[in-house]
Amino acid sequence: MDRIKIIDVHEDVLANNDRAAAALRARLRDAGTLLINLMSSPGSGKTTLLKATLDALGGESGELGESGESGGLAVGVMEADVDSDVDAYAVQRHGARAVQLHTGGMCHLDAAMCEQGLRELGIEGLDLVFIENVGNLICPAEFDTGAARKVMILSAPEGHDKPLKYPLMFEVSDVVIVSKMDVAQYFDFSLEELERNVRARNPYARIMPLSAKTGEGMEQWVEWLRAEVAAWQQ
C-alpha cells in the first residue's frame, strides 16, 4: 500500500508568505519607501513611541521628504489590531498618514495583509511606513510582512527574562527597544541582564533603552531611523 502523503501546512504557508514578502520588499525598494515592522506585547507602549517618533521626525501628513523642511520625513502608519481603531486616529493627529487594519481575530499580519494595507494607505511620497503589528510576542515573529527592518519593543515592566521565553522574536529583530525606562526603577528589572539575555539569542541586534514619555534615549532611535531611510533610498 502506498504511504499517505503528509503535507506540512504550516511550512507551506510560511514558504508562500516568504515569497510574497520578498516581492513586496523589492517593490518598496524601488519606491524608496522604508517599511518597518514594529512588534511587541500588548501594552508595551507601541502607540506612545510612534507618536513621540512622529513628533521627533517632524513628519507631517503629505509633506514629502524632498521638501527638506526641518529634515521632515513623510511617514505612514498601518495600525493592525484585532479590533478597535483608537490608535489610527491617535497617530494621524501626530502627522502620519494612517490606516487601520482589522485582522479579524488573526494574531499576526502576513505579507498579503500588509500589501493590502499599503494599497489602502498609498505609499506615494512616503519615505517611511510603520506597521504597528498585533500585540503578540509569538506569531508575528514567524511571518515576514515584507518590511525592510524588524523592530521589537520590550517594556521594562515586562521583565529582563523575556528573551529566554520568547526567543524567536528576539532572534529576528534588528532593533530591541526597551521602553518605559522612566519607570524601570519600580520593577525588578536589570538592563544588564536584559542585554545578556538578548545577546545570547542575537549578537547583532541594537538595543535601545528609552522613554517616549521623558524623551530620554529618543535621539538614538530617531537617528537610526533617518540613517536607515537614507540608506534605503540610495
Added chain:
Amino acid sequence: MDRIKIIDVHEDVLANNDRAAAALRARLRDAGTLLINLMSSPGSGKTTLLKATLDALGGESGELGESGESGGLAVGVMEADVDSDVDAYAVQRHGARAVQLHTGGMCHLDAAMCEQGLRELGIEGLDLVFIENVGNLICPAEFDTGAARKVMILSAPEGHDKPLKYPLMFEVSDVVIVSKMDVAQYFDFSLEELERNVRARNPYARIMPLSAKTGEGMEQWVEWLRAEVAAWQQ
C-alpha cells in the same frame, strides 16, 4: 459540475478541540481536580502571582487537601512556554507539583496538549491545577483547554484600554485580575476606566485588582479559589 467542497479548517479544528476539552473537563470533575486556565500578556506577572498564591494557599507538594492541615490544598502547575523552564522550577520551590510544557513555537495550548501535560503531572490527590498558558492575549482565548475556569491577568502598566483591543480574551474570562497595582500610580492607568471597558465586553467577569508583591487584594483571589475548589468537589 459539482461544486468544490470548501473545508473551513479553522472552525473544524476548534470544534474538535471543544469536544476534547468537554471530555477532559468531565474527567476532571470526576477526579475532583479544579483546572484553572491562567492567561495574560508576556510579563504581566503570572509566575509572581502563582508563587504568591501558592504561599497563601499553604499548599505543599504531595500534601493532600483532605489532610486538612492549615486548610492546605494540594496544587499542581503546568507551565506552558514556547521555550525555557525557569518558571516550573520557581513554582516547584513554592510547593506545587510542576511540569513544563514546551509548545514548540505554538502560541497557545489546546485540549490535547493540556491532557498530555496532566498525564505527565499526574492529578491524583491534586485539588487544584493551574495552567500557566503562553503569554498571549489573542490565540489562547480561542482554545478551550478543558479548564473549569478561565482567569486572565492584565497588569496595570499595560493600560486600561486593553479590553477594547483584545476583546475576546476579556469576553471569555471568568475573572480579570489586575496585577501590579502597587505601581499603577506611575502609569496613565485608571481602574474605573478599565472596569468600564471590561463591563462593556463582559458584564459577569469578576475584576480583582491586586499586588502579588505587597499582598494587597490577594485575599479576595485566594478566597475565590477556595470557594471554587469546594464547589467543584461537591
